[in-house]
Amino acid sequence: MKYADEFRDKEIALGLARAIQAEANPKRPYRFMEFCGGHTHAISRYGLEDMLPQNVRMIHGPGCPVCVLPAGRIDMAIRLAERPEVILCVYGDLMRVPGSQGGSLLRAKARGADIRMVYSTIDAIRIAEENPGREVVFFAIGFETTTPPTAVMIRIAERKQLENFSVFCNHVLTPPAMLNILESPDIRNIGRVEIDGFVGPAHVSIIIGTAPYEFFSEEFGKPVVIAGFEPLDMMQAILMLVRQVNEHRHEVENQYRRAVSRDGNLRAKEEVSDIFELRDRFEWRGLGLVPYSGLKLKRTYAKYDAEVRFEMNELKIADNPACECGAILRGVKKPVDCKLFGTVCTPETPMGSCMVSSEGACAAHWTYGRFRDHQQRRAS
Amino acid sequence: MCLAIPARVTRILPDDMAVVSIDGVSKEISAALIENLAVGDYVIIHVGYALTRIDPDEAERTLEMMREFREGQEAAQ
Numbered sequence: 073m074k075y076a077d078e079f080r081d082k083e084i085a086l087g088l089a090r091a092i093q094a095e096a097n098p099k100r101p102y103r104f105m106e107f108c109g110g111h112t113h114a115i116s117r118y119g120l121e122d123m124l125p126q127n128v129r130m131i132h133g134p135g136c137p138v139c140v141l142p143a144g145r146i147d148m149a150i151r152l153a154e155r156p157e158v159i160l161c162v163y164g165d166l167m168r169v170p171g172s173q174g175g176s177l178l179r180a181k182a183r184g185a186d187i188r189m190v191y192s193t194i195d196a197i198r199i200a201e202e203n204p205g206r207e208v209v210f211f212a213i214g215f216e217t218t219t220p221p222t223a224v225m226i227r228i229a230e231r232k233q234l235e236n237f238s239v240f241c242n243h244v245l246t247p248p249a250m251l252n253i254l255e256s257p258d259i260r261n262i263g264r265v266e267i268d269g270f271v272g273p274a275h276v277s278i279i280i281g282t283a284p285y286e287f288f289s290e291e292f293g294k295p296v297v298i299a300g301f302e303p304l305d306m307m308q309a310i311l312m313l314v315r316q317v318n319e320h321r322h323e324v325e326n327q328y329r330r331a332v333s334r335d336g337n338l339r340a341k342e343e344v345s346d347i348f349e350l351r352d353r354f355e356w357r358g359l360g361l362v363p364y365s366g367l368k369l370k371r372t373y374a375k376y377d378a379e380v381r382f383e384m385n386e387l388k389i390a391d392n393p394a395c396e397c398g399a400i401l402r403g404v405k406k407p408v409d410c411k412l413f414g415t416v417c418t419p420e421t422p423m424g425s426c427m428v429s430s431e432g433a434c435a436a437h438w439t440y441g442r443f444r445d446h447q448q449r450r451a452s
Numbered sequence: 453m454c455l456a457i458p459a460r461v462t463r464i465l466p467d468d469m470a471v472v473s474i475d476g477v478s479k480e481i482s483a484a485l486i487e488n489l490a491v492g493d494y495v496i497i498h499v500g501y502a503l504t505r506i507d508p509d510e511a512e513r514t515l516e517m518m519r520e521f522r523e524g525q526e527a528a529q
């Protein structure tokens with residue numbers, strides 16, 4: 073595939089690895105957090121960590137929208153789907169995410185709830201048109217990348233005067249979560265990771281641009297390099313971060329220039345700001361309540377807001393105490409630190425959200441990383 | 453969830469829709485988020501929407517920089 077295969081060349085990857093090896097100062101650690109789950113997935117899939125010197129470490133961040141969705145929101149969706157008039161449309165990744173008491177959308181569907189997996193918001197519109205006697209609700213989830221498609225869908229619903237259509241909105245924002253990782257007050261309980269720089273998200277940045285990260289580099293003195301999702305993109309970004317650290321720079325650099333600009337996609341940003349506004353706070357699995365980190369529909373669009381339309385009650389549910397997703401999403405622990413990893417908790421029977429989505433740290437490590445653990449054990 | 457892939461635009465349809473080719477497979481997507489999409493453009497597709505055009509010159513420049521690392525390696529051998 074053009075614009076993918078060229079960025080997977082093994083010889084170049086090895087060359088970049090040698091450059092990182094040569095330039096990283098062996099006397100100091102380099103701890104870089106990749107915020108985005110897509111990067112976590114790529115790192116595991118291509119075994120990039122094996123190509124890095126010992127002192128250059130990648131820390132997996134909370135950038136997987138499925139993983140950070142708290143169990144309470146899943147339970148709210150299940151309750152909604154159990155209403156006989158409702159058809160709930162969801163992205164497939166959500167089906168297995170555990171709610172409370174072993175519940176999930178998949179189980180609710182098996183019990184008879186009308187839950188339909190969709191690939192795109194366009195499909196949800198079509199289902200609403202085909203079922204005028206039913207209430208079609210779209211379970212909207214995702215970071216800045218996925219919000220514009222939800223906005224466009226609401227616009228289309230308005231234009232088509234769909235009266236049986238609404239959205240259960242769970243869209244969240246990247247910069248407030250990054251801020252939370254660096255300065256949250258409850259860090260004392262869960263511990264803090266030292267971070268020397270960020271690999272900035274690829275597709276989120278397509279929409280919001282590089283400008284929103286300038287605050288971090290200035291305020292916290294941390295370098296940020298926006299990187300594409302292919303292995304060469306990641307390796308080049310890591311080299312750029314090593315160089316910034318060595319030169320005591322903390323700037324926003326853009327490795328993914330072929331798709332990301334400073335201002336992002338203006339049209340998409342406009343659609344989003346027309347339809348959504350900030351929530352005062354939103355709960356994240358692992359991070360707790362994060363101020364101004366989630367979106368809801370503006371009051372003018374209240375009739376499309378499922379939370380208003382169905383008077384949905386906020387549900388708070390404590391996470392499974394044995395699941396370490398919270399600490400993993402903060403980068404404080406690794407999947408193998410969890411007692412349930414690979415025994416009780418697997419992608420087939422996930423106990424926590426990090427095991428559900430292929431972008432979750434636990435699922436990525438389960439699929440691609442176990443070999444490495446094994447090899448390392450044998451080597452040591 | 454955040455998966456997105458490059459694809460080539462092969463047809464423009466009415467109502468802000470378009471057809472793209474992903475490794476030879478055709479798929480209908482929404483072009484509502486991009487102005488003046490044209491046949492032959494490469495775009496990044498996510499949940500059925502084109503998010504942005506890929507800039508061919510920037511892509512080439514990035515690759516050019518990357519290739520130097522391969523040559524460097526060969527020279528060192």
Ligand code: SF4
Binds near residue numbers: 411428434
């Ligand atoms: S292995 Fe399962 S239970 Fe443990 S942290 Fe990961 S998702 Fe949670």
